[in-house]
Amino acid sequence: MKLMKTLPLTATAALLPTLAVAQDAGVDASSDSIFIFNSLLFLIGGFLVFWMAAGFAMLEAGLVRSKNVTMQLTKNISLFSLAAVAYYLIGYNLMYPLGNWSIGADETGGYLGAFGPALLEAVGVGRDAADDYGYASTGSDFFFQLMFCATTASIVSGTLAERIKLWPFLIFVIILTAFIYPIQASWKWGGGFLDSQFGFLDFAGSTVVHSVGGWAALAGAIILGARKGKYVDGKVVPMMGSNLALATLGTFILWLGWFGFNGGSQLAMGTVGDVADVSRIFANTNTAAAGGAIAALILTQVMYGKVDLTMVLNGALAGLVSITAEPLTPSLGAATLIGAVGGVIVVFGVPFLDKLKIDDVVGAIPVHLFAGIWGTLAVLLTNGDATFMGQLLPIIIVGVFVFVVSLVIWVILNGVMGIRVDEEAEVNGLDTSELGMEAYPEFSKG
Amino acid sequence: MKLMKTLPLTATAALLPTLAVAQDAGVDASSDSIFIFNSLLFLIGGFLVFWMAAGFAMLEAGLVRSKNVTMQLTKNISLFSLAAVAYYLIGYNLMYPLGNWSIGADETGGYLGAFGPALLEAVGVGRDAADDYGYASTGSDFFFQLMFCATTASIVSGTLAERIKLWPFLIFVIILTAFIYPIQASWKWGGGFLDSQFGFLDFAGSTVVHSVGGWAALAGAIILGARKGKYVDGKVVPMMGSNLALATLGTFILWLGWFGFNGGSQLAMGTVGDVADVSRIFANTNTAAAGGAIAALILTQVMYGKVDLTMVLNGALAGLVSITAEPLTPSLGAATLIGAVGGVIVVFGVPFLDKLKIDDVVGAIPVHLFAGIWGTLAVLLTNGDATFMGQLLPIIIVGVFVFVVSLVIWVILNGVMGIRVDEEAEVNGLDTSELGMEAYPEFSKG
Amino acid sequence: MKLMKTLPLTATAALLPTLAVAQDAGVDASSDSIFIFNSLLFLIGGFLVFWMAAGFAMLEAGLVRSKNVTMQLTKNISLFSLAAVAYYLIGYNLMYPLGNWSIGADETGGYLGAFGPALLEAVGVGRDAADDYGYASTGSDFFFQLMFCATTASIVSGTLAERIKLWPFLIFVIILTAFIYPIQASWKWGGGFLDSQFGFLDFAGSTVVHSVGGWAALAGAIILGARKGKYVDGKVVPMMGSNLALATLGTFILWLGWFGFNGGSQLAMGTVGDVADVSRIFANTNTAAAGGAIAALILTQVMYGKVDLTMVLNGALAGLVSITAEPLTPSLGAATLIGAVGGVIVVFGVPFLDKLKIDDVVGAIPVHLFAGIWGTLAVLLTNGDATFMGQLLPIIIVGVFVFVVSLVIWVILNGVMGIRVDEEAEVNGLDTSELGMEAYPEFSKG
Amino acid sequence: MKLIIAAIKPFKLEEVREALTGLGVRGMMVTEIKGFGSQSGHTEIYRGAEYAVNFVPKVKLEIVVADAMAEQVVETIAKTAKTDKIGDGKIFTLDVDSALRVRTGETNDDAL
Amino acid sequence: MKLIIAAIKPFKLEEVREALTGLGVRGMMVTEIKGFGSQSGHTEIYRGAEYAVNFVPKVKLEIVVADAMAEQVVETIAKTAKTDKIGDGKIFTLDVDSALRVRTGETNDDAL
Amino acid sequence: MKLIIAAIKPFKLEEVREALTGLGVRGMMVTEIKGFGSQSGHTEIYRGAEYAVNFVPKVKLEIVVADAMAEQVVETIAKTAKTDKIGDGKIFTLDVDSALRVRTGETNDDAL
Numbered sequence A, B, C: 001m002k003l004m005k006t007l008p009l010t011a012t013a014a015l016l017p018t019l020a021v022a023q024d025a026g027v028d029a030s031s032d033s034i035f036i037f038n039s040l041l042f043l044i045g046g047f048l049v050f051w052m053a054a055g056f057a058m059l060e061a062g063l064v065r066s067k068n069v070t071m072q073l074t075k076n077i078s079l080f081s082l083a084a085v086a087y088y089l090i091g092y093n094l095m096y097p098l099g100n101w102s103i104g105a106d107e108t109g110g111y112l113g114a115f116g117p118a119l120l121e122a123v124g125v126g127r128d129a130a131d132d133y134g135y136a137s138t139g140s141d142f143f144f145q146l147m148f149c150a151t152t153a154s155i156v157s158g159t160l161a162e163r164i165k166l167w168p169f170l171i172f173v174i175i176l177t178a179f180i181y182p183i184q185a186s187w188k189w190g191g192g193f194l195d196s197q198f199g200f201l202d203f204a205g206s207t208v209v210h211s212v213g214g215w216a217a218l219a220g221a222i223i224l225g226a227r228k229g230k231y232v233d234g235k236v237v238p239m240m241g242s243n244l245a246l247a248t249l250g251t252f253i254l255w256l257g258w259f260g261f262n263g264g265s266q267l268a269m270g271t272v273g274d275v276a277d278v279s280r281i282f283a284n285t286n287t288a289a290a291g292g293a294i295a296a297l298i299l300t301q302v303m304y305g306k307v308d309l310t311m312v313l314n315g316a317l318a319g320l321v322s323i324t325a326e327p328l329t330p331s332l333g334a335a336t337l338i339g340a341v342g343g344v345i346v347v348f349g350v351p352f353l354d355k356l357k358i359d360d361v362v363g364a365i366p367v368h369l370f371a372g373i374w375g376t377l378a379v380l381l382t383n384g385d386a387t388f389m390g391q392l393l394p395i396i397i398v399g400v401f402v403f404v405v406s407l408v409i410w411v412i413l414n415g416v417m418g419i420r421v422d423e424e425a426e427v428n429g430l431d432t433s434e435l436g437m438e439a440y441p442e443f444s445k446g
Numbered sequence D, E, F: 001m002k003l004i005i006a007a008i009k010p011f012k013l014e015e016v017r018e019a020l021t022g023l024g025v026r027g028m029m030v031t032e033i034k035g036f037g038s039q040s041g042h043t044e045i046y047r048g049a050e051y052a053v054n055f056v057p058k059v060k061l062e063i064v065v066a067d068a069m070a071e072q073v074v075e076t077i078a079k080t081a082k083t084d085k086i087g088d089g090k091i092f093t094l095d096v097d098s099a100l101r102v103r104t105g106e107t108n109d110d111a112l
């Protein structure tokens, strides 16, 4: 469970400062310094994960056709903004009840967290008044966690691109970020039953964040249906991304942000062990992404005779998702291979979804859901504390919960207001039909 | 006043290290650590604010027509470079005279700072030789402050785009960054009369940075006049931005940079209270941007029946400007609302300027000037130390000073060399006519 | 030599913690804090340098013609991924043998480092088990150094764009990052003979990183030959970059990343002197880039009567390369001038290469090789420890080594598999001919 | 021979191309154009300012066919491009003097 | 009917369209083209290398009108597009065999 | 006068323009088009899905010349654009009624 993770260490430092000096020819950081280091890790990690919102926006803007770019950009900046407010008003305390479960208890297992908006510490708070002096400032923790919640929503927008209406999508985002994500996240990171009863291990969220986004996207894709003309008499009609430079930029942005995503999830940087772990995590995260990209690079060359850049981009991201459940314990070699498997999963996962006629515009489901499941299971390879059932059952429980609830919400939204634009609007592009504004008004398009 | 702000705290730590342990079951960071933490905050904050220069470049490149993109990019990278040198040679000491006022004094009020280029501490400087051991390294402070100065110049380039000549614009930038910005900034952040006599509060510069850029832009827009064909027989002719993906990227970059802009303005991170405050600021800055974006999202939907992405982007930026004068004291809720009002201001401010036939290509005046004024007044809502007159008068004083001086300079530049390209050059676009180089030479344009 | 650089200072802190308080009314950071600060510097510096990979990708994607953009993006993300793995498997220990030279010795001079993959410290490593408790975590150092290695490879891809086949290029990248770069880097930064015998000074790698990339690119450009139609009957035919907005974005990204590149190369942040030095480096790095941009801005205006944005971009980068060999000792003024000379070098260097019919698509050779040599010699201007021969000879030794070895490899690759696409493929563009995928499929091109 | 110029809705291009191929048409030139016609004129709002959209994206086909085939081609395009909504497009027919296939030097009907 | 092809300066497009609408022209096809003509040939410098700019951006109008109207349309375009500077453009007139409005099936003059 | 319409491979544009200038052609309109013809139809793979590439990028030249010159122009284009590879392109010739130079008001042959 996140909040407790670092207590033992830091508590020592906080309560027994005088002893510090004693320990093997070295001096602990002071308890203030530890508090500052931990908070700083959250702030740096937080702004790096924030940057991922821009990464998703660019990746998706580059992979949709130009007639839908304005809409995709609008969805991305709007979903982040709405997620920020929804998580503040409802999500944060649902996710981190600190024991005050609405349903369940820390010991017997928590199921539903607390209600009420997030509250930060007072201005210029002192040591004694700090919520958790042995850990980090609440504001930094809130800032960091908020970004994870928004990431989940970003994943959904890519899959449903080019055909879903703006407002139903945004309403779903609010529900996802205020309730669905925080509730299931509390089960693990809030100290709920998946953490206390199942010993589930998911370091930075291959399941808790990425699979969740993937499941919600999958449910939406099923209800929404494929884009017009995507599948005609059994054949898949490719709809090329309009700007691969943007797609590549988006991938690099996500890669960069991921250092904060995984590194920050160490949740502490105030001891030699913690900062060395954060360092391991940075190195492993990077090499896993490289592994995923290389796997897709080679595989597309071998299978298709030509390298497919969009697969290489997806491969790098799949590598990142794969290592997210356990970026600490693997060696550099293991991390590279875990990421490489993610790359392979994507190369096969994308056409596989097409076979099922599930239209995932940017490949978010293979990248975040398939590789997310793989990554969560891969914890077993390098972390002795992980048990097969302790990983598998939570994957299923979270999957069923998110998929079913999302499905219900999509069905309701569809019934109430219709989630899909009409055919002509789709053909002409959502930019002109829904927003009356083109992303590239001056460039003639084919 | 910035430089003094953190002295009390850190001084204690520096002078009474031995007492540190005593305080309530916790240990202060060592005086070295505090110095390092503060300097690090400036370095991280500084590179984040640097990044905003790229944000302005992309935002503006995306909002001008493709025939003026090369020019807009040239202006942006050049203005930053010139600002960097101008601030080093003249601006820094004008802004931070450390008491050595050319006109005025700390007690009676400083009006004109010191002259002379910036000087960094010696290489490998020791504790004793450090300019301010109780605070942070001079180099980190200079680096951080320089970026604020450059930001002011970036604001101007957007408003005057698509018709102003390169060199007159760059000459104005030099004057703005060497004199205008630093002089008025010294009045508040250099400990001048606005700080000592008026008790003016402007945490990170809604007025000192953003309004200043806005006033300078407004003066320029008036002298320069509107783009040919922008206002024909009473009607406003829209001139669409050529690349909304770039505009959105620019907005995300600015949003990211703003964490450094506001967070770094806490000016210290070496105590529990300071790092907790920085955390509050990050969280408030983010939620204010979200509030501004959401307000514009909803408002354009309601008013126009369609969401206007460019307004949502401006809304997010207006939210950021609005919270900049006081990102610390508001609660998350208050910050969200303060930002939301900024978003509303932009949605009404853009057409309002058009009514006045003031042609602001990217909406920089509503975003930075209008929302900047609002943000400066909004300090009254959450900070008990703020007084109405203490906020209002400085807004007016700074406004009059910057607007009048800028106006005079624009008039002189116009008389001496002419600041506007001739009509044919404007019609054909500044890229081919002024630079002989297109930004997108291969893509056919309409 | 990098690894040792900070030992003295930090060792003191580690071994004599109790004395700390004594020193002039200030308290050292605790040995843990120093370890954490140093590691943190590497992590922040590392992710900033990682970001440069995106910068190169955008810069190059913007400067090639649209028919080769997908290929350029593919090369950039692939080369980074391969470099990451090659450096982990072979490069790191070749570069940092920590005394275990395969050929040579620390005292008499090391020539060839150690073989074997990189090994990180154990999870949650303790003070005693840390590889170098007086310095920083191995993981953070590895992460940081890896990014430098990848940078070298990025430099090569720009020069050889638009005509080289994907796979031969990637094979060269593997050899460059596994062997060529690490071996010569060990001579200086690994404590090899250039460091111990020549007293060579190259702070962050004007020679060790940038010139090396430049030499490898030059060798490739000679073997590869110019693009079809680039030089016709004595005249140079310009081939315009397809997207100057991306090129400018790439430049800003590189500029940002450079703060990590040079600042991180201080290798320590745990003392007042170190953090003040890092601050100096940030300020100098920024002003050198500004100097380079301004020099190119003015020079192209004067020489051609019109400003050339692509030269201004190259100028900023040349300024950065120029200051990289010694970003610490120069004053702000000296740093600005050193950078400005870099800008001048580029403006003359680009047409000079064209005269020699050496086709460098993005100007990487003038920027990284020419300015790199200048920067390495410029150390003499501000660092008293530098000797003329101590700078010149290493420049030559490294140059000859990298150029000759690269040349041989290019020749072999050319003989074995052919490194150049056939003429029709080149004319139609590598995107359709080699990858069957356009970067901007919807936008009609001329 | 005849030159048939047709302005149609972009999303109909693929369908029309297939129909014409079925007819034996072996070549055409396709250009993206901005079309002005009865469909034009609806208004949009950009940053608070209302404006009329005068040009709508269309695709222009230029096809040279033997006289015998012309009528059939026109009919096929018309049939396939029809959506019965305003803006379906126009088809014009012009006389062609001569045709030449660059690669083979074949002329007129053989060149098509 | 006549097909009128005009190459004009891009910034004159809107003005010309309005003038023609005033005349009763109810449709046209607009294409962005690269024009080569007397205006071409000035030199620019890119990264230190001088080169000649042979093509200048132009806009091509294609308008089919009834014979009766042709002359008037040509004159109007000429009058409106004129700036008296080199590169103002050219106007060509060709014969059109037949016209068809896809939506209604109307033919020839009725289709315009 | 004649209107010569030629669809050629994009990379041949510059060569053809030079050849024509040598011939005394003083103007032309160049348009980027998507060409459909015998060259079309090869398949590519995008994200695992195979598809046929039906359109290949071509450049369309439209040149109005005096009758006397027409043949020569066609031959020159054919000669210069020829690569003997499939997709070299086509050249069509049409009659032109009248021509007008906007700037000067010159008409027909004088306008070219």
Ligand SMILES: Nc1ncnc2c1ncn2[C@@H]1O[C@H](COP(=O)(O)OP(=O)(O)O)[C@@H](O)[C@H]1O
Residues within 6 Å of the ligand: D007, D034, D035, D036, D037, D038, D039, D040, D056, D058, D085, D086, D087, D088, D089, D090, E026, E027, E028, E029, E030, E062, E063, E064, E065, E101, E102, E103, E112
């Ligand atoms: N007189 C004309 N000359 C050339 N093109 C025309 C003409 N009239 C219409 N067009 C083309 O046909 C397209 C469709 O015509 P429009 O009048 O909009 O719809 P409809 O044919 O259904 O009335 C227009 O966008 C334009 O490109």
Ligand SMILES: Nc1ncnc2c1ncn2[C@@H]1O[C@H](COP(=O)(O)OP(=O)(O)O)[C@@H](O)[C@H]1O
Residues within 6 Å of the ligand: E007, E034, E035, E036, E037, E038, E039, E040, E056, E058, E085, E086, E087, E088, E089, E090, F026, F027, F028, F029, F030, F062, F063, F064, F065, F101, F102, F103, F112
């Ligand atoms: N013989 C021609 N055939 C086709 N288009 C032409 C011809 N001559 C000129 N044009 C078009 O007219 C445009 C203007 O002609 P140009 O000779 O540049 O200016 P002017 O008409 O003022 O002499 C050219 O850019 C080209 O597009």
Ligand SMILES: Nc1ncnc2c1ncn2[C@@H]1O[C@H](COP(=O)(O)OP(=O)(O)O)[C@@H](O)[C@H]1O
Residues within 6 Å of the ligand: D026, D027, D028, D029, D030, D062, D063, D064, D065, D101, D102, D103, D112, F007, F034, F035, F036, F037, F038, F039, F040, F056, F058, F085, F086, F087, F088, F089, F090
């Ligand atoms: N019947 C036609 N009408 C109009 N354009 C044609 C016709 N046939 C071919 N073209 C144009 O000529 C180009 C080359 O023709 P294609 O058949 O591909 O090669 P080739 O001429 O060598 O057989 C095509 O891409 C198309 O643009």
